[in-house]
Amino acid sequence: MRRQIGLSRYTRTVICFLGILLTQIACAQSGGSSIRPSGEDAMVIAHWNVVAFQAIDGPFQFGIVAFHINGVDRVDYQINGGDVLSVTDMTLNKRTNTYEYWTTIDPAKIGPLNPENPIVEIKATVFPKTAGIPREMDPMYFNVKPADGSQDAIVWVSGKGDDKRGDGTKENPFRQPGRALEALEDIEDDRDEAVFGVVYLMEGEYIWGSSGYSAPDTDSRWVEIAAAPGVDKSKAVFNEDDGGGFLPLLLKVKGVTIKNVYFIPEGGEYSNLWLEDSDMIGPGATTGGGFYHSPSWDEVFFINVHLSDFPNGATDLAIARNVKLTNIGSDAFSGSRLIVNSEVNGIDRGDTQFHPDVFQIYCGNDDMENFIIFGLVARDAEAQGIFAGGCSSLDNVAIVNALLIRPLFSRVPFFSQWHVPSNHLIFSGITMPNSTFLWRNNEVRNVLIDSSVFYAMGAPFKGYGFDDDAIAYQNTHLLRPRDGSMPVDGIDITSGDAGFLDEGKGDFTPSGKSGLRGRVKAPFSNVDVYGNPRKGPSTIGAIE
Numbered sequence: 001m002r003r004q005i006g007l008s009r010y011t012r013t014v015i016c017f018l019g020i021l022l023t024q025i026a027c028a029q030s031g032g033s034s035i036r037p038s039g040e041d042a043m044v045i046a047h048w049n050v051v052a053f054q055a056i057d058g059p060f061q062f063g064i065v066a067f068h069i070n071g072v073d074r075v076d077y078q079i080n081g082g083d084v085l086s087v088t089d090m091t092l093n094k095r096t097n098t099y100e101y102w103t104t105i106d107p108a109k110i111g112p113l114n115p116e117n118p119i120v121e122i123k124a125t126v127f128p129k130t131a132g133i134p135r136e137m138d139p140m141y142f143n144v145k146p147a148d149g150s151q152d153a154i155v156w157v158s159g160k161g162d163d164k165r166g167d168g169t170k171e172n173p174f175r176q177p178g179r180a181l182e183a184l185e186d187i188e189d190d191r192d193e194a195v196f197g198v199v200y201l202m203e204g205e206y207i208w209g210s211s212g213y214s215a216p217d218t219d220s221r222w223v224e225i226a227a228a229p230g231v232d233k234s235k236a237v238f239n240e241d242d243g244g245g246f247l248p249l250l251l252k253v254k255g256v257t258i259k260n261v262y263f264i265p266e267g268g269e270y271s272n273l274w275l276e277d278s279d280m281i282g283p284g285a286t287t288g289g290g291f292y293h294s295p296s297w298d299e300v301f302f303i304n305v306h307l308s309d310f311p312n313g314a315t316d317l318a319i320a321r322n323v324k325l326t327n328i329g330s331d332a333f334s335g336s337r338l339i340v341n342s343e344v345n346g347i348d349r350g351d352t353q354f355h356p357d358v359f360q361i362y363c364g365n366d367d368m369e370n371f372i373i374f375g376l377v378a379r380d381a382e383a384q385g386i387f388a389g390g391c392s393s394l395d396n397v398a399i400v401n402a403l404l405i406r407p408l409f410s411r412v413p414f415f416s417q418w419h420v421p422s423n424h425l426i427f428s429g430i431t432m433p434n435s436t437f438l439w440r441n442n443e444v445r446n447v448l449i450d451s452s453v454f455y456a457m458g459a460p461f462k463g464y465g466f467d468d469d470a471i472a473y474q475n476t477h478l479l480r481p482r483d484g485s486m487p488v489d490g491i492d493i494t495s496g497d498a499g500f501l502d503e504g505k506g507d508f509t510p511s512g513k514s515g516l517r518g519r520v521k522a523p524f525s526n527v528d529v530y531g532n533p534r535k536g537p538s539t540i541g542a543i544e
């Protein structure tokens with residue numbers, strides 16, 4: 001039940017009184033729009049926080065990140081048609097370092113699988129509390145492989161290897177990954193069971209792409225190219241792209257450095273890239289080329305990736321988890337569907353005509369839905385914070401825990417702007433201390449603004465025109481409400497100085513005396529933007 005979040009009038013009075021005493025917070029009169037959206041026509045917002053078709057060989061923790069305006073009641077999982085298992089709380093999945101609705105699959109408890117196609121299917125449905133529409137997830141699939149490695153195949157390459165005289169062993173490696181992939185294909189052809197292929201890179205500089213060699217072509221197993229055990233990612237470097245793309249449809253690249261490589265898929269319309277534990281370095285924030293993405297990829301996953309010196313960062317990803325961006329010229333995370341525990345430091349378009357955004361959703365006149373930000377920090381980001389535009393409709397968006405800071409002394413007028421009709425938006429745990437949020441469209445409903453600090457909130461329409469029960473504001477603080485144009489009514493709304501530790505140096509942590517503290521009885525998330533626990537009653541904004 002989320003009903004308890006609304007503090008009693010008495011509690012609010014006490015809080016406001018303390019706020020005035022401690023940090024000169026002025027308490028706005030609230031109680032105007034106390035009608036809360038019912039959420040009954042709002043569908044659960046949810047994403048798998050795990051990459052499908054990966055191979056597991058022992059107990060494996062996997063889960064879903066989910067939100068709903070009325071709260072999430074449970075996630076029901078069903079593994080290979082077995083019993084339904086209900087998960088009712090978001091807790092820390094240590095494997096992903098994410099608070100999510102997770103469970104464990106143990107291959108030992110699954111019956112025999114076809115060794116040619118050893119796939120388990122997991123069904124999941126996420127249910128809201130009290131009222132709302134459940135979301136039936138697309139099924140998740142994992143390969144199960146023997147823990148003894150008997151279905152693995154490893155081919156070695158090295159900067160000192162030889163594509164003609166090598167044989168792909170550790171002692172006699174090939175020179176390029178493209179050649180090694182062809183050797184993996186030969187191994188697969190010789191075996192009548194699924195083969196899980198890995199190309200190990202010893203120290204060296206490599207060509208990105210299959211270079212005319214063939215490669216395994218399965219669409220249900222990842223082919224991995226990874227730094228060999230003990231080789232630092234700075235010593236396994238892709239720095240040439242004249243090999244075209246890599247052919248595997250599911251390509252995982254792990255533990256490498258990629259410099260100035262333009263890579264697009266070679267495999268056709270169904271091509272997926274999973275980049276993990278790697279660094280990508282581009283030619284510069286405002287220079288073209290060196291681009292990793294294009295619409296040709298079907299799905300792209302970045303996990304533990306540091307990307308720097310590109311015009312665009314981790315855009316249009318299926319999952320961006322623990323992604324760090326530095327020195328970006330335009331869009332940081334735009335179009336990505338699940339962003340977890342990620343950050344961008346430095347967005348500057350320079351003299352270009354770029355339209356920079358930390359997080360933009362642009363639909364090209366389509367209907368889009370189901371986006372999650374769960375833990376995002378933007379610093380020195382000369383960009384719009386959150387921008388939604390060009391959508392016939394954009395439904396089911398949750399932004400939970402986001403600290404979005406523009407350069408402290410900037411005079412460029414960048415805002416956050418919502419231009420599109422929407423059903424079901426959650427903004428919770430946000431601190432946006434130096435840019436205004438503008439509602440550019442009032443055809444919204446089931447909107448919750450919760451536990452957040454905004455510079456100001458504005459809307460350009462005369463009379464505003466929102467339905468009475470369209471937007472619920474609660475536990476929210478406005479730093480400079482007069483700089484917006486829109487009065488905010490709701491439950492526990494305050495304004496004025498927030499009592500940050502050191503605003504002038506960009507530290508927007510609430511001080512011990514801040515009136516933001518202790519105001520949220522039931523936080524939407526039990527961690528803050530940095531992963532620190534929120535112990536109730538918790539603090540308004542991104543930082544606990």
Ligand SMILES: [Ca+2]
Nearest residue numbers: 331355356357
């Ligand atoms: Ca943009």
